[in-house]
Amino acid sequence: MVIAVICGGGNGAHVCAGITSSQPGVEARVLTLFADEAERWANATKDHDFTVTLHAANKDPVKLVSKPSMVTKDPAEAMRGNVDIIVFTVPAFAHKNYLEQLKPYVKPGMILAGCPGQAGFEFAVRGIWGELALKVSVMSFESLPWACRVLEFGRAAEVLGTKATLVGAVTECTPKPSSDPTATLQKVLGDAPKLVVKGHLLGITLMGTNGYLHPSIMYGTWHKWDGKPLKEVPVFYNGLDEFSAKLLSDISDEVVATAKAIMKQRPQVDLNNVSHILQWYHRCYADDIEDKGSLYTCIKTNRAYKGLPHPMTKRDDGSYVPNFGYRYLTEDIPFGLVVMRGIATIAGVPTPNIDTIINWAQKLLGKEYLVDGELKGKDLPESRCPQRYGLASLDTILGLA
Ligand code: NAI
Numbered sequence: 001m002v003i004a005v006i007c008g009g010g011n012g013a014h015v016c017a018g019i020t021s022s023q024p025g026v027e028a029r030v031l032t033l034f035a036d037e038a039e040r041w042a043n044a045t046k047d048h049d050f051t052v053t054l055h056a057a058n059k060d061p062v063k064l065v066s067k068p069s070m071v072t073k074d075p076a077e078a079m080r081g082n083v084d085i086i087v088f089t090v091p092a093f094a095h096k097n098y099l100e101q102l103k104p105y106v107k108p109g110m111i112l113a114g115c116p117g118q119a120g121f122e123f124a125v126r127g128i129w130g131e132l133a134l135k136v137s138v139m140s141f142e143s144l145p146w147a148c149r150v151l152e153f154g155r156a157a158e159v160l161g162t163k164a165t166l167v168g169a170v171t172e173c174t175p176k177p178s179s180d181p182t183a184t185l186q187k188v189l190g191d192a193p194k195l196v197v198k199g200h201l202l203g204i205t206l207m208g209t210n211g212y213l214h215p216s217i218m219y220g221t222w223h224k225w226d227g228k229p230l231k232e233v234p235v236f237y238n239g240l241d242e243f244s245a246k247l248l249s250d251i252s253d254e255v256v257a258t259a260k261a262i263m264k265q266r267p268q269v270d271l272n273n274v275s276h277i278l279q280w281y282h283r284c285y286a287d288d289i290e291d292k293g294s295l296y297t298c299i300k301t302n303r304a305y306k307g308l309p310h311p312m313t314k315r316d317d318g319s320y321v322p323n324f325g326y327r328y329l330t331e332d333i334p335f336g337l338v339v340m341r342g343i344a345t346i347a348g349v350p351t352p353n354i355d356t357i358i359n360w361a362q363k364l365l366g367k368e369y370l371v372d373g374e375l376k377g378k379d380l381p382e383s384r385c386p387q388r389y390g391l392a393s394l395d396t397i398l399g400l401a
Pocket residue numbers: 008009010011012013032033034037089090091092094097115116118143144146147148149
């Protein structure tokens with residue numbers, strides 16, 4: 001029996017709970033630390049089925065009716081007995097709390113999988129768990145396995161699409177684990193998506209593409225905004241302009257240059273899992289893009305993004321102003337671009353384009369990360385850049401020291 005503790009209480013956690021608890025030989029437990037979610041979920045499901053409906057193109061929907069063995073907010077209860085794997089299916093800003101509360105119950109040989117881990121996941125694990133992190137196999141994946149949503153809290157959720165493959169990386173624990181971490185997670189998730197685990201964990205951090213995609217479009221659209229309200233809500237991805245696409249491409253070049261500089265200095269480290277975002281679009285959205293010619297057209301003609309709007313606030317008179325308090329900046333700067341900047345600094349790679357966006361966004365957010373071109377702002381501890389955890393050399397960020 002594989003025991004999996006699923007962390008979170010949102011869309012991903014609901015779907016993971018349903019899918020995992022229906023796998024043979026797997027026990028699924030849910031740990032949600034947020035507000036009264038555990039209580040509400042446990043009550044909702046007490047005398048009621050828990051259903052996850054799987055949709056897939058050209059197939060009839062499949063209904064899974066299967067409950068996790070527990071939903072709790074108590075880490076001691078969730079981690080009782082021989083837990084094999086902890087799966088994070090919760091946004092990155094919530095990881096710190098889970099890592100801190102789970103720490104007393106983590107045992108050598110366990111697996112921790114971030115699905116997604118998002119940029120800086122491994123730094124947070126090492127920063128919070130310390131030496132213990134070396135005794136755990138840490139996995140990070142570039143996304144959630146599914147596009148999904150809760151239909152009725154604690155009772156029903158649906159999968160709109162399952163990724164065919166999910167790319168990730170692992171740092172195995174020392175001593176070597178008795179069972180293969182990838183095989184264990186695959187057993188927990190079922191046959192799909194097929195897990196493709198290769199290269200160094202840092203490569204998954206550097207491919208935290210939301211961290212540069214969203215801020216680039218926000219900056220491109222709003223950095224010259226005259227402050228006048230708009231009559232309509234602009235379209236986010238499909239509405240991007242050539243300027244934002246070029247900025248995004250330049251930032252992606254800075255990220256790729258960072259990976260190359262690290263491999264040059266540490267040839268034993270495989271960061272071939274880092275690619276330009278154009279190749280990433282070709283791989284992840286192969287069937288959704290009408291015109292694959294350039295990065296601009298890949299985003300502009302991407303059907304998966306159809307109609308998704310800019311985050312805006314509606315005013316009393318019916319006009320709109322941009323909402324700079326949305327996660328495209330509040331999360332994607334501290335858990336995205338600031339992380340990339342921290343790694344690039346250690347690798348010795350200049351990042352003029354990343355800096356332009358951080359400098360612009362931090363003013364809007366009322367935060368300080370970069371000061372005089374250095375990562376020494378007062379709000380750095382809220383970010384996931386490696387320096388914030390005292391990881392300031394190449395060997396420490398790579399886990400070689
Ligand atoms: P979600 O938005 O459903 O997560 C909400 C959950 O986060 C809440 O239910 C709660 O458990 C926790 N939470 C919210 N506010 C909190 C707070 N202040 N403190 C602590 N915990 C709090 O997230 P979802 O959709 O499950 O996504 C999980 C991750 O997967 C995210 O990083 C998301 O970007 C990514 N993702 C999601 C996809 C989807 O289709 N839902 C698709 C691809 C990636």
